[in-house]
Every structure is written in C-alpha cells, then in structure tokens.
Amino acid sequence: MSFKAYDPGDFYDELFTAPGVPRSIATLLIERIESLPIDSLMLRQQAAQHTLFKMGVTFNVYGDAQGAEKVFPFDVVPRVLSGQDWAWLEKGLQQRIRALNCFLDDIYNEQKIIADGVIPRATVESASGFLPPCMGLKPPQGVWCHITGTDLVRDRKGDWFVLEDNLRCPSGVSYVLENRTVMKSSFPSLFEALDIRAVDDYPSQLLSTLRGLAPDNISKPAVVLLTPGAFNSAYFEHSFLAQQMGITLVEGRDLVVDDGYVKMRTTQGLRQVDVIYRRIDDDFLDPQVFRADSTLGIPGLMEVYRQGRVAIANAPGTGIADDKLVYAYVPQMIRYYLDEEQIIPNVPTYFCEDEKQQAHVLANLDSLVVKATDASGGYGMLIGTQSSKAEQAQFAEKIKANPRGYIAQPTLCLSRVPTLIDHSFQGRHVDLRPFILYGRSQSPYVNPGGLTRVALKKDSLVVNSSQGGGSKDTWVVNGP
C-alpha cells in the first residue's frame, strides 16, 4: 500500500523527512509496506489486534460504561529509532535515573539538597507523594527506583525532551513485549533484513533486579508480584509479568505479617516472602501506616520493610518524584548529585506558585499545557490550544485556588508517525516510554525502544490508554 498520498505535514515525522522521502533507517520498512496490497496490510492489522485480544492483552477503562476489558488499540506501522539516537537517549536516561535515585535517598534521609538551597523544603513537603513515614528508611543497596518509565517526546524540530518520570508503578512494558511478538508474525522478513534490537530480555533483567534485592544470606529468594486484583486497569500486565518471570502473583489478602516476616498463605501453610514487586500505590500498601481504609495492602508491611526483612520494589516514597513540580528540578538534581549537565532536557516549566510566572500562565492559557502536579494518566490536564474559553476559565480558578498544585508548559508539537486509519496512512502524534531497571549492577538497564503511545484521534496530543490512545512497536535499528 502506497505512501504517495501521505503528507508528514509541518511536524517532525519519525519515518519521513519529506513527502515520499523516508528516513534512511525506515527505508526498508516503507518499501516493504508499499509492496503489500492494502488488503494484506489491513489483514495483518486485524490479525494483530485479534491475537492481542485472544492473548488477553487488554486493560480496563475506569468509568467506561462497558467497564470490561478492551484491547489497547495497536497500529501495525512501527516507529523506528536509529541506534545512534538510542545510544544518546540511553545515556541520558541512565543519568536521570541515577540522579533521581540520589534525590530520593537524600530527601528521605539527610535532605542535603534542601539544606543547600537547591530545592525548597515547601515544594518537597507539599508533594502528595512525599511520605513522612518513609523518613529514615534505608532500602537495600540504597536503591529506591528499581523500575521507572520515563516519558519522552520530540518537538517540531525533532529535539528530544523528557515529559515526565513515572516512578511508582509505571505500566506498559507488557505491551512492548506483546507488540513485538505480534509484529514478528506480521513482518518476519523485515526482522531478518534489519538489525532490530531485541526487547525480550526485559523479564529476565527484571527478575534478576528483583532477586538482587534480597538479603545476601538468602540463596533462593521468594519473589512475588503484588497486584490490586483482576479489576485493576493494568491487571493484564501484572499477570503477564508474573508469568514471564515465573513468580507468584499475589493480592494483599494472600500475604500476612507473621513472626516479623511477610508470609504468603499457601496450601502447605505460611511461606516467607523476600521480595515484593508491588503494583499498588504507596497509599494502599499498609493500612497501619498509610490509608487505614485500604483493603489492598498488608497490615504491618512497613515495619517488616523497615527492619530490612523484606524488600519492596519500587520503594515506598518514590511517588514524590512523580510530582510535576519536583520534575522541574531534575536538571538541578543532576548537577547537584552527579556534577553533570542534563543530557536530555526537561520541557521548560512554569511554576504557578511564582507570582510573575502565574500571571504569564493565566494570560496565556490558550497556548499552554497546564497539568495538575499530582495527576497521571492524562487526567487533570488542560491543553490550551484545544480548549474552550469555559475550560480555560475553570483552570484559571483552580490555579488561583491552589498554585502549588499546577505547572504549565509550552505546547510541544509532538512528532508523528504514519498510522493506519480507515484504509489510509495518516500522521498521528506519539510519545515514547522507555523502561529502566536499576538494581545491584552499576548501570541502569534501559530496555531498547520502549512503548510508543499514539494519540489515535486526529490532532490529539493525549496518548494515554485511558483517553483513547493506542500503541505501536518501537524499533531501534542499527544504521544501514
């Protein structure tokens, strides 16, 4: 099917430099797609969606009338990155994770970064993810953020920016793995012809990271994945990862604190648990310490954790770095802890707490993106250029009422990738979420590529699954 009619438009297109001119790393891909009749391509698209549905690669949308499982829409045209671009991104992400980890360890212990005036105390303490019960905690090897999903975007000129960090329970890696499986059956010849970096190593790397957190004297650590249960929107991923790693998937009610240790209820009695990969928000982890009404966590868990008798990934308390105001200080963190300049830049950010900046924000609501500092999933956001006067007025009130709760950023014109819409190729905006593991070894491991999320609605910049997004496979191709 031809790309003749495809117009990259006035955007950075990941596959084309100009109409009809593919990027060198994408040439073979474009040739292959063009050689396929439209029906064949549509068939591959449908087969891919069907396979994903049968495999159960679904998610539940909160508040959706249908409620039940939906396939996360998948588009068969991949996004391609060059090996060189990737090497640079990898270095930048590793740097970022190291600095964030130092920050977390510092903020919950000596707080030197506050004492040295780099970030205000008020900012840290007002972050909803800052958990006072985590003060003084010393997780194994001083690692707090074992599993991170950092969202990256490209602007109109093709420059990369970090949009945000997700250090609590980042999800999406299961789509990365399943999308790749499905793509291999859609375009086997391309996988043979191109040198595409494999992504399948992730579960092994993850398992090894998790096992590495157990105290040294335990030769066969019992690792479990703690899920809120089958009704959680990301349940598929929880069960998929547990299965791929060969570890037990547990819910809060399967665990109990007994005799100073965390144990799981088995048919042969209680069995000790050494490492918990938790996919539950900090707030729900332990009703004795955090939300008392939580039925998802384990009473007494934090005390066992404090005593060093169980490891938890990610460490409780990492949520503070998800805060979008704290995000704005990452360049300073990199300088402060690593004595380096930030490799991948942040998006320029306005602090609504600052009078002058707030005035600027309020005067330019129709051209900025405003985000609630403690929100995620694309909720709590105003995209100025696509909003009504009424929506802008609403946000203005919210900002004035709670300036600490909002930041604003210029609207980036995200890059686009050709996407199969109704039998034709149309450009749709994308972002990229690579997954980074940080454990015992010196360098954080960055899974090649990551999840390319695509905003399926025309002109939409919101890529989240909960808001009508879909995904594509991401190919890191070592150059021709």
Place this chain on the structure above:
Amino acid sequence: MMLSRVADSIYWLNRYIERAENVARFVEVNLNLLMDNPVGVAQQWEPLIAVTGDRLLFQARYGEITSDNVLNFLTFDCDYSNSIISCVRSARENARSVRETISSEMWEQINAFYLMVEDAAKNKPEDIRDIYAFYADVKMASHRFVGVTNATASWNESWHFGRLGRLLERADKTSRILDVKYFLLLPSAKAVGSPLDNLQWISLLKSASAYEMYRKAEHTVTPASVARFLMFNPHFPRSIKFCLCRAEESLRTIARSPEGDPLISERALGKLRAELEYVTFDEIFQQGLHEFLDSLQFRLNQVGEYIYTDFIAPPSVPQPAFSQMQ
C-alpha cells in the same frame, strides 16, 4: 505448594462447571422423557427441583411448578446461584481471577462457554422448551473444558484441586439424581416392570449419561441393578465410587501427608470411600437407600468444609477481612 486463594478458585471453578453440566443433563433427559410420556404424568417437573435441594427457594421465587418456571429457574435465573447461567458466570469469575495459573486454552474455553450461555439467555425462544439443543451444548462445553484441562495443564497440585472439586461435585449430583428418581419412579406396585417403569429407569440412567455403559455391564433393567451401577461400578466415570476413589487420590497427592498421619479432610474422605468400597447392597437397603444417600451428601459437604480448613483458611492463621466462602 500454591496460594490458598488460587487453589480455592481452581477447586470452585471446576465444581461450578460440573454443576452446570449436571443441571443441563438432568433437564435434557426430562425434556426427552416428556416427549415419550403419555399425557397426565404431571409430576415430571417436580423431581428437577427436588434434586437441587432448593425447593423452598423455588417456591418463594416462582410459586407454582410449571415447565416454564422450572426451566427458567434452573437455566437462566441470574438470582439463583445454582442455575446454569449463575454457575458458568461464577466459574468464569474464578478463572479470571487466577488466569495466569491456567493455560490460555482453558481460559479461552471457559470464556467461550460463558459467551455461549450469555447469548442463549439473551435470545431465549418464546417457549423455553425450544432450547432443547442448548443443554447438549452445555454438556459439550463442560466436556471440552475438562478435555482441554487434561491436555494442557500440568497434572500438578493445581490440576488435582480441580479434579477434587469436580469429582466431589459429581458424586454429590449423582447421589441426588439417584435419590430423587428412585423413590419417584415407583408410583405403584402394579407399574413395576411396565414399559412406563422401564422408560423411567432408562431416563434415570441417561440423567447420569450412563445408559449405554450400563447396558454393557448389566443386561436387564431393575431398580437394584441401576442403583448398584450408579453407586458402585468401579469403571464408570460417573459412579459415586469411581468419583470418591479418584477424589481421594487427588486429595492424597495434594496433602502429601506422612504415612499414618493424614489430615482431617483425608480421614473424612477416606472413610467415606471405604464405606462405598465395602458396604453391601443389602446393608444399604436395611438402612434405607434414601437415608444412605442423604448421609453421603452430608458427609461430602463435610469433606468440602475440611478441605477448606486444611488448605484454604486454616483456623490457626489470622484470616484477611475479606475471605470468600463459595
């Protein structure tokens, strides 16, 4: 060693599927029998309710026993926990919550079963008796599930919990079918040996899918030999003894108790199985067949309770606030 909650779900999903299958089988046979019966034998529908043990519930919800009411109650009543649709929904919910522990084929089969039943419920014909073919579909879906399980799941602890649940359920249902039908099938001394009587016994055998196998083992149809076949035949997969022997095997495999030190659930099931193994038919008739079967059902329930306290929720361990008993 597996999570208690997962063992519980596997045990129950298998019980629910077996339960749905048994309801379907029993209903189908009775629909069949009605077509052969002369007009006037109106009690045909009553035994179906009696077998469930939920007569009071039925009366409260429907009042009068009519073919429509009974069929709706047993097949599509979402508020009755032992209807076919409720059983299949419960089976699917259980499967969904432990999806990562069952094979993808098992999940697909349960899901297909569920969709088939939901579809039939949405497209009910005016006269519910017209969904005759549906009951055959339910039985097949259950068989497919067992087949897929046996072919794709490792025969490990999880598989044994499934078999245990299925066979305990089957033993219970076979005993109920026998209990109810046996006494209702003797309307008067005059009728013994008559074509009507024979038809009824054959229908009882068909209710347990036992007719052809019975014929191979026994050649004539008498009340005693039918009862004997369904209770004691060591080879027929739906006989009570067969079920208890295999259930006991699975329970022993799960428990891995040291020699001479069985768990209470093993003791209870072992004793029950031994009784089926060694009791004579005369002894049963002295006690009374109905009393014997009634006691069997009671003891099967007890075994179920002991399984729960031995493996799922031992009283010595503090239980979470939200354990689910099914």
